[in-house]
Amino acid sequence: MDRMNRFFGDNLTCFRGGRFVFAGLSFAVEEGGALVLRGPNGSGKSSLLRMMAGLLPPSAGALAWDDGRIDEEPEAHHERFHYVGHADAVKPVLTVAENVEFWARLRTPEPDTRAALEAFGIDRLADVPGRFLSAGQKRRVNLARVLAAPVRLWLLDEPATALDADAVRAVEAAIAAHRARGGMVVASTHQALGLDGGDVLDLADFQGEDLDID
Amino acid sequence: MSGMETFLEMGGHAGYIWPAYGIVALVLAGLWLASRRFVRASNAELEDLNPRARRKRGSGDEA
Amino acid sequence: MTNFVTILRRDLRLSFRQGMDSLMVVMFFVIAVVLFPFGVGPEPNILARIAAGVIWVAALLASMLSLERLFQTDYEDGSLEILVLQPVSLEVVVAAKVTAHWLTTGLPLIAAAPLLAVLLNMDAGGFAILILALALGTPSLSLIGAIGAALILGARRGGVLLSLMVLPLYIPVLIFGVSAVDAALGGFAARPHLLILSGLLLATVALCPWVGAAALRQAMRS
Amino acid sequence: MIHRFANPTRFLRLADRIQPWAAGLTVVLGGAGLYFALFSSPADYQQGETVRIMYIHVPSAWMALFCYTALAAACATALIWKHPLADLAARATAPIGACFTLLALATGSLWGKPMWGTWWVWDARLTSVLILFFLYLGYMALNGAFDDPERGQKASAILALVGFINVPIIKFSVDWWNTLHQPASVIKMGGPAIHPSMLTPLLLMAFAFKAYFVWVLLMRMRGEINAMKIRAVRLRQVHAAEATSADAGAATGEAR
Numbered sequence: 001m002d003r004m005n006r007f008f009g010d011n012l013t014c015f016r017g018g019r020f021v022f023a024g025l026s027f028a029v030e031e032g033g034a035l036v037l038r039g040p041n042g043s044g045k046s047s048l049l050r051m052m053a054g055l056l057p058p059s060a061g062a063l064a065w066d067d068g069r070i071d072e073e074p075e076a077h078h079e080r081f082h083y084v085g086h087a088d089a090v091k092p093v094l095t096v097a098e099n100v101e102f103w104a105r106l107r108t109p110e111p112d113t114r115a116a117l118e119a120f121g122i123d124r125l126a127d128v129p130g131r132f133l134s135a136g137q138k139r140r141v142n143l144a145r146v147l148a149a150p151v152r153l154w155l156l157d158e159p160a161t162a163l164d165a166d167a168v169r170a171v172e173a174a175i176a177a178h179r180a181r182g183g184m185v186v187a188s189t190h191q192a193l194g195l196d197g198g199d200v201l202d203l204a205d206f207q208g209e210d211l212d213i214d
Numbered sequence: 215m216s217g218m219e220t221f222l223e224m225g226g227h228a229g230y231i232w233p234a235y236g237i238v239a240l241v242l243a244g245l246w247l248a249s250r251r252f253v254r255a256s257n258a259e260l261e262d263l264n265p266r267a268r269r270k271r272g273s274g275d276e277a
Numbered sequence: 278m279t280n281f282v283t284i285l286r287r288d289l290r291l292s293f294r295q296g297m298d299s300l301m302v303v304m305f306f307v308i309a310v311v312l313f314p315f316g317v318g319p320e321p322n323i324l325a326r327i328a329a330g331v332i333w334v335a336a337l338l339a340s341m342l343s344l345e346r347l348f349q350t351d352y353e354d355g356s357l358e359i360l361v362l363q364p365v366s367l368e369v370v371v372a373a374k375v376t377a378h379w380l381t382t383g384l385p386l387i388a389a390a391p392l393l394a395v396l397l398n399m400d401a402g403g404f405a406i407l408i409l410a411l412a413l414g415t416p417s418l419s420l421i422g423a424i425g426a427a428l429i430l431g432a433r434r435g436g437v438l439l440s441l442m443v444l445p446l447y448i449p450v451l452i453f454g455v456s457a458v459d460a461a462l463g464g465f466a467a468r469p470h471l472l473i474l475s476g477l478l479l480a481t482v483a484l485c486p487w488v489g490a491a492a493l494r495q496a497m498r499s
Numbered sequence: 500m501i502h503r504f505a506n507p508t509r510f511l512r513l514a515d516r517i518q519p520w521a522a523g524l525t526v527v528l529g530g531a532g533l534y535f536a537l538f539s540s541p542a543d544y545q546q547g548e549t550v551r552i553m554y555i556h557v558p559s560a561w562m563a564l565f566c567y568t569a570l571a572a573a574c575a576t577a578l579i580w581k582h583p584l585a586d587l588a589a590r591a592t593a594p595i596g597a598c599f600t601l602l603a604l605a606t607g608s609l610w611g612k613p614m615w616g617t618w619w620v621w622d623a624r625l626t627s628v629l630i631l632f633f634l635y636l637g638y639m640a641l642n643g644a645f646d647d648p649e650r651g652q653k654a655s656a657i658l659a660l661v662g663f664i665n666v667p668i669i670k671f672s673v674d675w676w677n678t679l680h681q682p683a684s685v686i687k688m689g690g691p692a693i694h695p696s697m698l699t700p701l702l703l704m705a706f707a708f709k710a711y712f713v714w715v716l717l718m719r720m721r722g723e724i725n726a727m728k729i730r731a732v733r734l735r736q737v738h739a740a741e742a743t744s745a746d747a748g749a750a751t752g753e754a755r
Binding site: 053054055056057075078079081083085086087088089090091093094098102103105106107109 | 279280283284287290291294295351354355356358359361362363364365366497498
């Protein structure tokens, strides 16, 4: 992983659906660091994560790595992070291994699928077609693709939903190992997930006032 | 013309009779092969599942 | 290039595992053509005259029928969102998906076309040109349709909307596809028509992945 | 009320006994039929040698109708008496019936060209057999269109029963409409109107095709039973994985 050690955003504003979801929001996450997004539902946690992934352009402000803004070279930015949203993208007809392998192969010619499956305890289901899996197992398959191809930054939107205690522990272990290797994590979550070392960003502090329509 | 040639010539209609028999042989053999492969593959997958299922159940009891 | 192959192989594997989908597109194509003799009457020489047009229109509708699902399934299960965020240029993603669509629908249509030409009593002389014209025309149908498929993501009644948008864009391909076959049947040279079809194909190959990628980016922005 | 053959093991034992006989009969009758059809039966005074196509065209057409009737019967059994094996029998019959219908159309077309001068004509008998072919494909497509096999079997069973109206239409199409296709000449009220030397290859081939049907049907039934078992094991596997992790969670006393 190249030596980019800082991902930051300054004075970010998100204006959607006629209202300021958040305004004037700045953050920075360092090598080995973690940022936990807190705040009530609808306070813009998901929007901020999508903004960091480049899916949603900020109404104002900018996001950048050390070497420059993310919107200037989207593909370079895409090399550096995994985004885990709400949908699990598991194909019913493909087996668990095939699902994880597909995503990993887009990043590394020789993905380490076996280890990723073992980390989340689904190696025994490696050749079970996706349609048989439960919601929790589909979630683990989605998370396994993150491990199969290591990157610098993880953007996790409620990673622990539909996961049981055993799987949550696996996620915590994975995050700890990732940070130990110098990786960074930005996650919106209600559980601790072992991110206590990192700093917390409460979206409530950046709620923009509503646009007066009349 | 030798017996063989007249036979193959089929009174001038060779172009229709042999393809007809050919298609029937092709399709029936094809269906038989596909069915055999279908059975073989499902047998193999079933065999493959059983030992693992037994081993897992075995390990499940010890844990 | 390897990313193109990875996406293409996954899409082909998905469609082979659900073998029924491409089979159904060909069945629609066959049944649509078989309806015409019931409508227009079984008169052989009437059927022979309209055979090329009927086959081309049915091929157009059949390939458009399966286009709605081109990005829809990936959009619904979240794969598209992840795909957009991979270090792969979207143009390659669109090109791979269009190639997979053409291989699973375009090719079977071309294979079934001569059989239907027999049902419509078309003179055997036109078969070769029919196949060649379809081979040149169906890829551009998939390419143009891919733009429509990307634009309708998330829209209500996407299927109908897709046909309203895409069918008018298909008209040039239809005109020259049918005229190539009719020229061959009439004993004239089909070359000029085929050359124009190839021109259309080159234009769509150059333009559509780029426009489709922009449409996908737009769809993901919501 | 579990049918005697409901549990597959009993059915599989029976199939193991019948299948070799069906295979043997197919080869023996098929060989004899081919010999009579191609070598020792006379050419027709009108059509010449092309009459030999009849020896495979007519049995294929009979099988196409026979298979659809069997398919509809299996679907009715499945729907009415909820017989688990009936669904599998229907799923196994459809591809065989579709192949025989395809053969009937292909050999008919190859016979039509020398006799009528055209590969295809929109004649009542030919068109209704073409519709039969679409019904087979429709059944198979609908059957495989759902993730849950039971849903697919129930839906396609209804389609098969609805489509059954087409079988009498095919049977009597030659009588109701003045068709280019000649009327029935074997199974007729006044007994077969064919010369015995032509009847033997016809009947031999017909029985060979029936034996072939039984042979491939039993094979495909075995495959379908395997597929059913595989599905069950996969589901158990997934629940087992879910259960072990849940126990582990519960065992360490952590609230989930």
